[in-house]
Amino acid sequence: MRDNARNEANKLLLQYREKREQIDQHLSRIESLNTAINAAEQDMVAMKRHYEAAVRDRNQTGTHLLDRNDELCILYEKLNVQEMVLKRGEAELADREEEIRKLRLTVQEYDRVIELQKKLRPVVAEYDKEVEALQKEYDETAEKVIQLSREIESPNDPSRLKNLPGTDPSQKELTEKLKHLEERLAEKEERLLEKDLILEEVSTLTNRLKKQTLSNRQESAHSTILATE
Numbered sequence: 001m002r003d004n005a006r007n008e009a010n011k012l013l014l015q016y017r018e019k020r021e022q023i024d025q026h027l028s029r030i031e032s033l034n035t036a037i038n039a040a041e042q043d044m045v046a047m048k049r050h051y052e053a054a055v056r057d058r059n060q061t062g063t064h065l066l067d068r069n070d071e072l073c074i075l076y077e078k079l080n081v082q083e084m085v086l087k088r089g090e091a092e093l094a095d096r097e098e099e100i101r102k103l104r105l106t107v108q109e110y111d112r113v114i115e116l117q118k119k120l121r122p123v124v125a126e127y128d129k130e131v132e133a134l135q136k137e138y139d140e141t142a143e144k145v146i147q148l149s150r151e152i153e154s155p156n157d158p159s160r161l162k163n164l165p166g167t168d169p170s171q172k173e174l175t176e177k178l179k180h181l182e183e184r185l186a187e188k189e190e191r192l193l194e195k196d197l198i199l200e201e202v203s204t205l206t207n208r209l210k211k212q213t214l215s216n217r218q219e220s221a222h223s224t225i226l227a228t229e
Contacts, residue, residue, distance in 0.1 A: 137181055
């Protein structure tokens, strides 16, 4: 009986030790798990901080991206404006080049007209003098013819009895001289008329060039106003 009790006690002690060992193992396991849980919690906290930092970076990057997008839109708008200004400038430059070309042609035409006027004015003045001299000579000759005609018609006129030095031209000579003077006068008047017509043409051309220059200036001013708007 005593042996049975001892055996039973030993058996219970062995079970207790086994249970105690299992408990110790469980406690050790629990401690290990707690350590792992704490480490996992620390990792989770660190991951949360990293996540929050990543979210902040993302938001900041998104804000920067929006700002950059706005800046890009502004740059595109400025680029479009600059392209429009460039096109206007190119068109204005083309207009200016065309205007310069026209002005050069106008200047060349002015130079030609001025040179022509310089050449014609002395010639016209000389023709005026020649015509005036011929007209005077013609008038004097015509007066002589009239006087001789009167003397012929009145042979008893006492004034005819004057003795003058030299020889008087005959009626035929005076008539021929008068005819010659008429021809020369007609020729000079015709040439003078030609020169007058040329001068009139030059004056017309000069007025046309002045109007063209004024028109070019007005067009240039209008183009400048449009370019600045």
